[in-house]
Amino acid sequence: MTVQDIIKPENLVYQKSKLLTNKPFHYCPGCGHGTVHRIIAEVLEELGVDDRTIGVSPVGCAVMAYDYFDVDFVEAAHGRAPACATGIKRVWPDKIVFSYQGDGDLAAIGTCETIHTCNRGENITMIFVNNGIYGMTGGQMAPTTLEGMKTATTPYGRKATLPAGAGFDGIPNNGYPLHITELIAHLPGTKYVTRQAVYDPAHVRNAKKAIKKAFENQINGKSGVNFVEIVSNCNSNWKMEPVAANKWLVENMLPEYPLGDIKVDGKLVEK
Amino acid sequence: MGELKLMKGNEALAEAAIRYGADAYFGYPITPQSEVIEYLSEQNPYERTGMVVLQAESELAAINMVYAAGAAGKRVMTSSSSPGVCLKQEGLAYIAGAEVPCVFADVVRGGPGLGTIQPSQADYFQNTKGGGNGDYRNIVLAPSSVQEMCDFVALGFDLAFKYRMAACILSDGAIGQMMEKVILPEQKARMTEEEIKAKYPWALTGRARGTQHRVITSLDLDSAKMEEHNRALQRKYKEVEANETRYEMINCEDAEYVFVAYGSSARIAQKSVQLGREAGLKVGLLRPITLWPYPTKAIDDLIKKGVKGFLSVELSCGQMIEDVRLACNGRVKAEHFGRVGGIIHTPEEVLEAMKKQIIGE
Numbered sequence: 001m002t003v004q005d006i007i008k009p010e011n012l013v014y015q016k017s018k019l020l021t022n023k024p025f026h027y028c029p030g031c032g033h034g035t036v037h038r039i040i041a042e043v044l045e046e047l048g049v050d051d052r053t054i055g056v057s058p059v060g061c062a063v064m065a066y067d068y069f070d071v072d073f074v075e076a077a078h079g080r081a082p083a084c085a086t087g088i089k090r091v092w093p094d095k096i097v098f099s100y101q102g103d104g105d106l107a108a109i110g111t112c113e114t115i116h117t118c119n120r121g122e123n124i125t126m127i128f129v130n131n132g133i134y135g136m137t138g139g140q141m142a143p144t145t146l147e148g149m150k151t152a153t154t155p156y157g158r159k160a161t162l163p164a165g166a167g168f169d170g171i172p173n174n175g176y177p178l179h180i181t182e183l184i185a186h187l188p189g190t191k192y193v194t195r196q197a198v199y200d201p202a203h204v205r206n207a208k209k210a211i212k213k214a215f216e217n218q219i220n221g222k223s224g225v226n227f228v229e230i231v232s233n234c235n236s237n238w239k240m241e242p243v244a245a246n247k248w249l250v251e252n253m254l255p256e257y258p259l260g261d262i263k264v265d266g267k268l269v270e271k
Numbered sequence: 272m273g274e275l276k277l278m279k280g281n282e283a284l285a286e287a288a289i290r291y292g293a294d295a296y297f298g299y300p301i302t303p304q305s306e307v308i309e310y311l312s313e314q315n316p317y318e319r320t321g322m323v324v325l326q327a328e329s330e331l332a333a334i335n336m337v338y339a340a341g342a343a344g345k346r347v348m349t350s351s352s353s354p355g356v357c358l359k360q361e362g363l364a365y366i367a368g369a370e371v372p373c374v375f376a377d378v379v380r381g382g383p384g385l386g387t388i389q390p391s392q393a394d395y396f397q398n399t400k401g402g403g404n405g406d407y408r409n410i411v412l413a414p415s416s417v418q419e420m421c422d423f424v425a426l427g428f429d430l431a432f433k434y435r436m437a438a439c440i441l442s443d444g445a446i447g448q449m450m451e452k453v454i455l456p457e458q459k460a461r462m463t464e465e466e467i468k469a470k471y472p473w474a475l476t477g478r479a480r481g482t483q484h485r486v487i488t489s490l491d492l493d494s495a496k497m498e499e500h501n502r503a504l505q506r507k508y509k510e511v512e513a514n515e516t517r518y519e520m521i522n523c524e525d526a527e528y529v530f531v532a533y534g535s536s537a538r539i540a541q542k543s544v545q546l547g548r549e550a551g552l553k554v555g556l557l558r559p560i561t562l563w564p565y566p567t568k569a570i571d572d573l574i575k576k577g578v579k580g581f582l583s584v585e586l587s588c589g590q591m592i593e594d595v596r597l598a599c600n601g602r603v604k605a606e607h608f609g610r611v612g613g614i615i616h617t618p619e620e621v622l623e624a625m626k627k628q629i630i631g632e
Binding site: 021050051052053054056057063064066067069070071072073074075076077080083084085086087088090091092095096112113116 | 294295297323325327328329331332333335336337338339340341342343345347361362365369475476477478479480484485486487488489490
């Protein structure tokens, strides 16, 4: 039997979404972005809204997301994707609008746009990929970097306050990991807020359900931000092999950023 | 003939946007142009025409709303004043790089920094020489009356969509705040989705099945492609320079000395011309209407006709004078006169400056 004998329609068990282009991802092997892209493409395909969807890509590793999705796209300035999504949704209320951002983009430089877009209750879907580090610029501290985590700008580990010993104990330093998702969940303008992950197949399935709900809410609703955080990895800048990075994610990121729905249908989920 | 009204410049700008059939205004309050968003909010344009008006959380957010809504093929406007326009420069660079049409108004106040809330023309550099990063231009229209504040909205949108770039309406606190007669145009209909799709195939409206998806971006990491993109932008700007330079000449036919002034300074210099003529001086006024593209050729023509000197009259410490001197290229004398800090020059002191600095006794 040759390879050509195997490539037959009846043998097809898995394929990429038709809404992903043939352009190879530039993402590092092992990175979660590719999986998140795939899930979004599958959801848009299943919902049949590809001919009225407009995406907004960020500045960061996903800056060229527009090359991979076969839907219309605008590339935003750093942190401004929620403002861009607002602009589009306000002038085309019947289009399906989503933003895709990383932690530095959404929770540092774009915090103002994130909070006010959520507070206005724009009827959009926001995808937030949190890997606790700046990937594109080479591994600097993100607002979501864990305490003690080493990055290019916290080479001795992130310290919320200066360490004891030199007489500076307790003086502010790098601050604390920012829980932007819990923060926006408390705004009346958010409808659905959830935190998911894509490090193994079971969580990929959960994440897909969440992203589908986040788009269905937009399609069926008139107002309210649908916000999905994906806790992801950055094996390159974490300086780990992909499997080790996923293990580190489970052991370190998830205790700080626990998975699950935070707000459903406009109501905070009781823990 | 449209409706005759007595209005502030800022109100005329806002009403003109509604009547042009603009789809959205995204803005943030700042003196001396807060009347724009106040008037729009009071007029309920969403009920009048379906026009969206949104008070954004910052000028930054507002210009990025404009960027994306413009990329989606809609006619979108914003306005601000000097420190606020600084914040918009990020978005304006993206708008230039991604070739998105939009109209923005700068009702200038004094600077630098928080400066003052009184009228100024010290944002000439900011708006004609860029402000954001990269090699780009914005079309800059300079109204000198409330009527032009109204008329340049339509002109700005027409040019912005013709060339897929930003058009700036550069006025100042005096033009924005003063009340004058204005003839308002008839209400135009907003464009339908079908019209937008037919007229602007680049617009992000959701790609039809079986067609190529569209991307609006200012990014390309391929150096060769980025060089060609920049060359293409420059070719477009040359075309704008060739086709869209606008100016007005007053008493220039036999003039030996010419004031160069725009906006509110042009209104004052026009009176200085009258005073000069009454005193037997052959003075005239060149009023640039487009500050970019600049009427360089008009200055060249005046020199060839025998003009011996120019006085650039500005509410600044001397910004437009650089373009006047470039046009003169050392052939005749070109000097600057201006008051700043919110003080507006009188026609008499402007004429006096012409006598002292250019004509000589």
